[in-house]
Amino acid sequence: MALIVQKYGGTSVGNIERIQNVANKVAKFVDDGHQVVVAVSAMSGETNRLTAMAHEIQARPIKREMDVLLTTGEQVTIALLSMALQEKGYPAISYTGWQVPIKTDAVHSKARIEEIDSEKIFGQLNQGKVVVVAGFQGVTPDGDITTLGRGGSDTTAVALAAALNADECQIYTDVDGVYTTDPRVVPQAKRLDHITFEEMLEMASLGAKVLQIRSVEFASKYNVPLRVLSSLQDGGGTLITSEENFKENEMEKPLISGIAFSRDEAKLMILGVPDKPGVAYQILGPISDANIEIDMIIQNQGIDGTTDFTFTIARGDLPVALDLLKSTANKLGAREVLSDDTIVKISMVGVGMKSHSGIASQMFKTLADNDINIQMIGTTEIKISVVIDEQYLELAVQSLHEAFELDK
Ligand code: ADP
Ligand code: ASP
Ligand code: MG
Numbered sequence: 001m002a003l004i005v006q007k008y009g010g011t012s013v014g015n016i017e018r019i020q021n022v023a024n025k026v027a028k029f030v031d032d033g034h035q036v037v038v039a040v041s042a043m044s045g046e047t048n049r050l051t052a053m054a055h056e057i058q059a060r061p062i063k064r065e066m067d068v069l070l071t072t073g074e075q076v077t078i079a080l081l082s083m084a085l086q087e088k089g090y091p092a093i094s095y096t097g098w099q100v101p102i103k104t105d106a107v108h109s110k111a112r113i114e115e116i117d118s119e120k121i122f123g124q125l126n127q128g129k130v131v132v133v134a135g136f137q138g139v140t141p142d143g144d145i146t147t148l149g150r151g152g153s154d155t156t157a158v159a160l161a162a163a164l165n166a167d168e169c170q171i172y173t174d175v176d177g178v179y180t181t182d183p184r185v186v187p188q189a190k191r192l193d194h195i196t197f198e199e200m201l202e203m204a205s206l207g208a209k210v211l212q213i214r215s216v217e218f219a220s221k222y223n224v225p226l227r228v229l230s231s232l233q234d235g236g237g238t239l240i241t242s243e244e245n246f247k248e249n250e251m252e253k254p255l256i257s258g259i260a261f262s263r264d265e266a267k268l269m270i271l272g273v274p275d276k277p278g279v280a281y282q283i284l285g286p287i288s289d290a291n292i293e294i295d296m297i298i299q300n301q302g303i304d305g306t307t308d309f310t311f312t313i314a315r316g317d318l319p320v321a322l323d324l325l326k327s328t329a330n331k332l333g334a335r336e337v338l339s340d341d342t343i344v345k346i347s348m349v350g351v352g353m354k355s356h357s358g359i360a361s362q363m364f365k366t367l368a369d370n371d372i373n374i375q376m377i378g379t380t381e382i383k384i385s386v387v388i389d390e391q392y393l394e395l396a397v398q399s400l401h402e403a404f405e406l407d408k
Helices: 016-031 046-057 063-087 119-126 153-164 197-205 213-221 279-289 315-332 351-355 359-369 390-403
Strands: 003-008 035-040 092-095 102-104 113-116 130-134 137-139 145-147 168-173 194-196 226-230 238-241 258-274 297-299 306-313 336-349 376-380 383-389
Touching: 003 016, 003 153, 016 035, 016 063, 035 063, 035 119, 035 153, 046 063, 063 092, 063 130, 063 137, 063 145, 092 119, 113 153, 119 130, 119 153, 130 153, 153 168, 153 213, 194 197, 197 213, 197 238, 197 258, 197 336, 213 226, 258 279, 258 315, 258 390, 279 306, 279 315, 306 315, 315 336, 336 390, 359 383, 359 390, 383 390
Parallel strands: 003 035, 003 168, 035 130, 092 130, 102 137, 168 226, 194 238
Antiparallel strands: 102 113, 137 145, 226 238, 258 306, 258 336, 297 306, 336 383, 376 383
């Protein structure tokens, strides 16, 4: 007997028939003698629908209220799945995040899980029930409802698996595993049988939304074996584990394991800033203090005692960041503030890069051959990222995928 945590995403619970399909899948594991905890997302499109309604009322909806609103999506699917299981004769019980409780910090819209109370869940499992938990949500020490950021149900599932010391965490979605790149953009993309936490962490943080980044962080930290599978077709999916778990014959790793991209990017520029100690902090400090994550940063060589800064953030954070930057520009006497939200970031990821040079130049050549201008470049040991105009996203990803023979 094993304890398995399963997560079903929005498409997998997108209508009543799909919810019944999930109930059938869960039932098979129960029949095999396993204990099952299920985390579910809202029905596909629901979180966006709720968000759009809020935006009809407020340009920048109050985050606390937004969390109250968005968590309703998952409350619907836990109840329906629990009913579907019970209807099939499998005892089940649903819990919202605050009922478990899944305790988080108080950063509305991107809260972090701090602790999960496992007592209630174990109590129900021991009575032979399937426990269905709402993904994407938690509760603060003050009892306020929080959400974990888009795609957060993945993190709920992995955090549950860690807290319950589960044998495996299975993420069921609408593709049958992790691919060399998003198969919706490159149909020739190849499914990977096995990928390391390290690579998956990069892929996720660079935009491969098949898993939320925090879910991979959790899995890596607590060493939870993670598997991405399709809820609609059978197959082994993709296993994500630490590097030690790779078999000997798998060690001949490809240079590049995948290409990730993100459309959720915006660029801010502050020009003509006095070039003296402390300006980077004065510019970026207020933005971090507003819980806005800064990604790539470029500071130009100072000329005439002034310098320019360019940095990128998530597109949704642009209005707030722009206001903050304009007020900093006033204080510092900077010349100008510019912004651009028509950019995307494309990244090539692979642990094999550590020991190979020439990947970057081949990447730049491929983009040049396609007349695609590079606006920013960032590298680490296992990735190279470029920022380009959003209109070239598909062309860039497809031609890089081909140039690096990822379809072979
Ligand atoms: P869910 O609703 O199940 O959480 P998501 O839409 O969040 O599903 O994630 C699955 C989607 O991730 C796929 O439909 C696919 O378009 C996208 N995706 C992006 N990059 C990859 C990749 N490298 N491998 C597989 N899927 C990817
Ligand atoms: N429903 C949430 C979203 O759409 C959480 C999730 O699906 O993981 O982002
Ligand atoms: Mg998702």
